[in-house]
Amino acid sequence: MDKIKVLVIFGTRPEAVKMAPIVKALKKNQDNFVSKICVTAQHRDMLDQVLRIFDIEPDYDLNIFESGQTLTQITCRALRGLEEVIEDFNPDLILVQGDTTTVFSGALAAFYHQVKIGHVEAGLRSGNLYSPYPEEANRMMTGVLTDFHFAPTETSKDNLLREGYDENKIFITGNTSIDALSWVIDENYKFEEEIINKIDFRNKKVILLTAHRRENIGEPMKNIFSALKDIAKENKDVEVIYPMHLNPKVREIAYEVFKGMQSVHLIEPLDYLPFTNLMNKCHIVVTDSGGVQEEAPSLGKPVLVVRRETERPEGIEAGTAKLAGTDRANIYNELNILLNDEDEYRKMANAVNPYGDGRAAEYIIQAIKDNF
Ligand code: UD1
Ligand code: UDP
Helix, strand or coil: CCCEEEEEEECCHHHHHHHHHHHHHHHHCCCCEEEEEEECCCCCHHHHHHHHHHCCCCCEECCCCCCCCCHHHHHHHHHHHHHHHHHHHCCCEEEEECCCHHHHHHHHHHHHCCCEEEEECCCCCCCCCCCCCCHHHHHHHHHHHCCEEEECCHHHHHHHHHCCCCHHHEEECCCHHHHHHHHHCCCCCCCCCHHHHCCCCCCCEEEEEECCCHHHCCHHHHHHHHHHHHHHHHCCCEEEEEECCCCHHHHHHHHHHCCCCCCEEEECCCCHHHHHHHHHHCCEEEECCHHHHHHHHHCCCCEEECCCCCCCHHHHHHCCEEECCCCHHHHHHHHHHHHHCHHHHHHHCCCCCCCCCCCHHHHHHHHHHHHC
16 A cells, blocks of 8 residues: 555644644654644744654744734635645645644645545534634634544534534544643653742642633633632632743733732743643643643643633533633632632542543544545
8 A cells, every 4th residue: 555645734832732642653654654744833932842842843834923913814824835835745634633723724725735634633612603713613614624533532523423524534532632641741740940949839729820712812811810819819828820821912911910919920831841740730720721621630630711611521521620711700719619628629639531541643543544
C-alpha cells in the first residue's frame, strides 16, 4: 500500500497541545504515513510555547499572527496561505483539531482542493451558535466537510448521529488532551517561576483561574473577576493565580478589577508543563477554557466553569465540574461552598476521566489506517 500523505494543520495553543500526540504518533508510523506539519500561527507566542515543549518543528509556518486581527482577517489569511501549502505538498488527508478559526479555514481549504478531512475532537456541541463564539459554528461547519469524525466521547458521537452523520465515519477515540497530560504530570515537579515557588500550597487554598472566551469579554468577565476578588478579600487563606491570556482586551479587565489585590497573582501565560503541574497542585480551578475543563477532572480538581453553557457535559455528569455561569453572586456562592464545605469539596475532588484513556492518538492513527 502507498503511504498516506497527511498534512496536520493547527494554529493556536490548545490545538498544538492536542495535536502533539498525533504528530508524534504519525512520526512513529512512518511505514504507513508521510506527514507534514503546517502552523497558521493564528497565535504566535502562545503557540511557540507549546511547540518548544513538545519539540515540534513545523514544515510550513504561515505566520499570520497580527495582534487584534478580526475573525475575517484570520480566515482570509489562513485560507490564502493554506492554498499554497496544499498545492506544494498535495496531501491525501488533512487533519484539523477542535473549533478555532484555523480549524474552519483548514477544513475549507481542504474541501476546496478536494482533500479528505479528519476532524479531531469532533461532535462537541453547546447547542448555542453564539456560545462559545465563534467555536460552536466553527465545529459545526467543519463537521459538514469532514470525512473522518474523531469523536472524543459517546456524547459527542451521539451529537453527530443526531445531526445525521454516517455512523461508519465516526470513531470514538477519547481526547488527545488526556494523552498529552499523561506525559507531563510529575508529583515532584519543580517550578522555575519564583512567584509560584513563593506560594505556601500547604496552608493556602490556591484557586487557579483562566479566562479568555470572546463572548465573556465585557460584563461577564468583569463579573467573573469581581466574584474572585470578593472571595480573595474575605478569605485570608485564599490565593488566586491567573496566567493571563495575551488578549489585551482580557488583560485590561483583569488589571482593572484586581488592582491592588495582593493575594491575586496576575502572571504571564505559563508553559504547558508548569501550567498543568500548577493545576495538579491547586485547590480549585475556575475557568472558561475548553481544554482546562478536560484536564482538571483527571487531576481530581473541582472545576467551576464560568460560562453560560458548555459543550463538555461529561465533567459535570461525572461530578467534578459545575456550570457556574457568569453571574457574580452565583460564582461567589459556588466558590464559598467549595471553600467552606468539606463534604461538598470532597464530592467534587474525585479524579475521574470521562475524556479518554490517554491513547486517543493511537486510536486515531489506527482508524485512518483501517479506513482510508
Ligand atoms: C483563540 C480561538 C479560541 C481558543 C483560543 C485558545 C478563534 C476565533 N478563537 O481565541 O477558540 O479557545 O484561541 O487560547 O479561533 N494574542 C497574542 N499572542 C498570542 C495569542 C494571542 O498577543 O500568541 C492576542 C492578540 O492580541 C490577538 C488576541 O490575543 O489578537 C486574540 O487572539 P485570537 O487568536 O484572535 O483569539 P483568542 O481569543 O486567542
Ligand atoms: N495552558 C497553558 N498555559 C496557560 C494556560 C493554559 O499551557 O497559561 C494550556 C492548558 O493546559 C490547555 C490549553 O492550554 O491544554 C488550553 O488553552 P486555552 O484555554 O487557551 O484554549 P481552549 O482550550 O479554551 O480552546
